[in-house]
Amino acid sequence: MPKTLIEPFRIKSVEPIRMTSRAERERLLEEARLNVFKLRAEDVLIDWLTDSGTGAMSARQWGAIMEGDESYAGARSFYRLEAVVREITGMPHFIPTHQGRAAEKVLFSTLCQAGQVVPNNCHFDTTRANLEVLGVQALDLVIPEGLEPARLHPFKGNIDLARVEALLQAQGDRIPFGMLTLTNNTGGGQPVSMANLRDYAALLRRHGKPLILDVCRFAENAMFIKMREPGYADRPVQAIAQEIFSYADGCTMSAKKDGMVNIGGFIALRRDEWIEPVRNLLILTEGFPTYGGLAGRDLEALAVGLREGLDEDYLRYRLRTAEYLGERLEAAGIGFVRPTGGHAVYIDARSVLPDMPVAHYPAWALCNALYLEGGIRGVEVGSVMFGKRLDDGRETFHTMELVRLAFPRRMYTQSHFDYAAEVIAEVKEQAGRIRGVRIVRQPRHLRHFTCECEWV
Ligand code: F0G
Numbered sequence: 001m002p003k004t005l006i007e008p009f010r011i012k013s014v015e016p017i018r019m020t021s022r023a024e025r026e027r028l029l030e031e032a033r034l035n036v037f038k039l040r041a042e043d044v045l046i047d048w049l050t051d052s053g054t055g056a057m058s059a060r061q062w063g064a065i066m067e068g069d070e071s072y073a074g075a076r077s078f079y080r081l082e083a084v085v086r087e088i089t090g091m092p093h094f095i096p097t098h099q100g101r102a103a104e105k106v107l108f109s110t111l112c113q114a115g116q117v118v119p120n121n122c123h124f125d126t127t128r129a130n131l132e133v134l135g136v137q138a139l140d141l142v143i144p145e146g147l148e149p150a151r152l153h154p155f156k157g158n159i160d161l162a163r164v165e166a167l168l169q170a171q172g173d174r175i176p177f178g179m180l181t182l183t184n185n186t187g188g189g190q191p192v193s194m195a196n197l198r199d200y201a202a203l204l205r206r207h208g209k210p211l212i213l214d215v216c217r218f219a220e221n222a223m224f225i226k227m228r229e230p231g232y233a234d235r236p237v238q239a240i241a242q243e244i245f246s247y248a249d250g251c252t253m254s255a256k257k258d259g260m261v262n263i264g265g266f267i268a269l270r271r272d273e274w275i276e277p278v279r280n281l282l283i284l285t286e287g288f289p290t291y292g293g294l295a296g297r298d299l300e301a302l303a304v305g306l307r308e309g310l311d312e313d314y315l316r317y318r319l320r321t322a323e324y325l326g327e328r329l330e331a332a333g334i335g336f337v338r339p340t341g342g343h344a345v346y347i348d349a350r351s352v353l354p355d356m357p358v359a360h361y362p363a364w365a366l367c368n369a370l371y372l373e374g375g376i377r378g379v380e381v382g383s384v385m386f387g388k389r390l391d392d393g394r395e396t397f398h399t400m401e402l403v404r405l406a407f408p409r410r411m412y413t414q415s416h417f418d419y420a421a422e423v424i425a426e427v428k429e430q431a432g433r434i435r436g437v438r439i440v441r442q443p444r445h446l447r448h449f450t451c452e453c454e455w456v
Pocket of ligand 1: 216
């Protein structure tokens with residue numbers, strides 16, 4: 001058997017990408033105030049800013065789009081998607097939303113009250129923000145291994161059950177439900193094991209608490225379980241996904257990830273008593289319950305995409321892609337969050353710029369260097385994203401300085417990854433030339449999206 005694991009698709013429609021010169025990129029980055037979020041996408045060669053809504057749809061999905069029923073109420077497309085979601089999740093109630101954060105807003109506004117606290121492995125930013133805006137504390141309780149980039153562990157997304165139990169005993173009356181994020185994006189795209197999920201659900205149940213899953217990347221998580229957890233190697237990945245959902249009382253989904261679509265999301269619920277208030281709020285903010293802010297054609301594309309996202313050949317290639325780039329980085333002596341996760345590789349900027357002071361934002365500097373060297377756009381996950389400038393002018397910094405390269409689904413081929421590995425290795429060779437930045441303008445919240453910088 002040949003060892004090369006190929007892309008399990010061929011290309012039917014192409015979109016040119018534009019090579020720029022180094023001089024051009026220097027000018028473009030200056031014009032963007034040294035913030036890659038402000039670049040025009042057409043000036044980026046390889047865009048690994050996010051895997052969210054950026055992937056390629058299949059010929060089947062484009063075909064299904066023509067079948068979209070755009071009726072305001074009771075569209076055929078709704079019932080088609082509802083049947084797929086019911087089959088995968090086993091949950092009777094399905095509510096479409098325009099994307100993941102809308103699902104979070106509607107569900108949390110219905111189930112939570114100010115003063116409560118929600119445990120999770122790690123909350124994604126919008127999940128945290130949608131809880132905090134309601135006065136609810138979002139508590140991250142991932143296992144300690146999940147916070148050490150170089151530490152190998154097959155399920156670094158697991159939640160620390162001892163800490164959850166202590167929380168339930170000390171403040172059980174404040175907890176409306178427990179959450180778990182599959183895979184754990186904020187912690188490096190790391191999976192949760194079935195054993196951890198099962199034990200967490202049982203622990204919550206003993207205390208009378210429901211479990212809500214954030215399932216953006218549930219298919220990648222299910223494939224990791226198949227590949228790594230004893231007893232699952234011979235189970236179809238869809239059956240593993242069904243078991244995952246069987247432990248939950250509800251879920252929120254950003255379909256822009258494992259739904260394989262460019263826009264969409266949903267809530268699925270097991271409990272009848274939640275459906276009425278959730279639908280009422282949905283009508284107020286998203287739309288009628290049979291379209292939830294999406295067009296009929298979007299519902300059709302998602303009905304097909306959810307099945308394609310569970311295809312095992314696709315998933316094996318998908319997880320191998322990140323692993324492959326990890327191997328290339330390791331050979332070049334570059335540190336990254338290990339093992340590689342499902343949707344992204346997180347480079348440890350400290351391994352490239354060990355001497356740069358944190359106040360010069362090494363991960364931000366590395367992100368800029370990747371663009372200047374090779375036209376690659378990643379995202380800083382470090383002290384610009386998670387640090388703050390206090391009112392007295394002092395700064396707080398993040399514990400890790402990472403650059404996330406997140407891979408759109410079915411979009412880039414192996415040669416794009418080989419090219420990126422060469423660029424990253426070259427950047428490390430030239431690390432002495434990389435300049436840090438200082439922030440000259442920033443908003444109060446989520447400063448990484450819009451801040452303006454200059455070279456130190
Ligand atoms: N939960 C997780 C774990 C996510 O990664 C995201 C989005 C959301 C919820 C929100 O979903 O964007 O559809 O509203 N993550 C993207 C990213 C933006 O780049 O990681 P959304």
